[in-house]
Amino acid sequence: MAALTVAAAAHNMYNPFTFNSYNTDSYIAPDIKSERTDSKIQVKLEDMDLWKRFHSLGNEMIITKTGRRMFPTFRVMLNGLETNTKYMVLLDIVPVDDNRYKYHDSSWNISGKAEPHLFGRYYVHPDSPATGTQWMKQCVLFNKVKITNNAMHNQGHIILSSMHRYQPRLHIVEASDVYSIRTGTYNTFTFDETVFTAVTAYQNDQITKLKINHNPFAKGFREQPIHGKKTSKGLKRQCESSNDNEKRLKTDHGSTSRLCKSDSSINSTLLGQQQLSTSTSTSTSSALADSTTYLDESYTSGDSPTKDYKCSTTIPLTASTSYPSNMYNYDTSTPFYMNQKLNSYYGMPTTPFSYSPMNFGQFSRYSTQTYPYPISSSANYNAFFNQ
DNA sequence: TCTTCTACCACATTTGAAGGGA
């Protein structure tokens, strides 16, 4: 943890908005917060029902030295983008507060001050950049994002601290290439339902059970069916087609037949690695190849893995904060760092790939409570998210 | 002593190479 402290301190020391990193009142880039919101852009979090169930129990995410995927997977559908404008889609994870927690008597309690957070580490969706049409064609999947507690990790994983609460943030940036990302309009989206506590071992048994019942990789930990384990492929197929809620399908949203955009290569988080021509030509194939995308799930009761797949019952929740120019720069690590303006201000190199913190606040959490459109019915859903 | 973390395990899924047939 000392290593993380040192790394975070070094990382954040040039950032005026995070300098008083433990003062939540002073956090926040005030000039950013007041910026215009682009109400046209709509983001719908997929698997909202599942997220809500985890959220109601106090979601936990395992972090390991080698990196662990998030479950539920962060998936969104985008709407309202300019069809011919190119965008980059980024994901980062930021602290919800400046507390450290411990699990005691079946509940999470504050146990002290938080460790400093290493800000500015982004996961760039490998299909970036792509046009609005391409982004809106299918859901955007971040299933390959990995979180780690290894501060020295430099393989594109997002570094978190155990026993701290975090929230993913989605950034949609108008940028035709990685070099124009600094000047593009920023739209940041968060969802309250995605708040989680980073842990090295699950604390809440209910969370464990929920994960086991819904994560296909944890199938081996599920209770055996009454009639014993089914091993034959024929039986397996029967099960897959009928009652596996976590069954990964190739298409998303049956009514619209849209495919999920998969972040098919975690290595391509290297900013600038993926050219537009490549992403354009491979976006469809990557989506098809990604068998971890699946239909929306409508949960009935209990933790039974048997679910009905629907596309229209979830409520799209969006909250956007649009920034007139982006405040990021990037460095040589992956994901990247961006903050051209601050680099310049502090006399640091302003060329791409120079090291710099971002200038989001230390606890940059933008509420999802202001939804541009309260979309609560399938009709409204179709109106907003079908093309 | 307690809390947190790590390494290893068994099991399941995913991925990609190899081979065969059209």
Add this chain to the structure above:
DNA sequence: ATCCCTTCAAATGTGGTAGAAG
């Protein structure tokens, strides 16, 4: 020669658990 499909093994992703570390 090319494409499509199937098979299979390796790689990868899970939570459980025992023991180490602080």
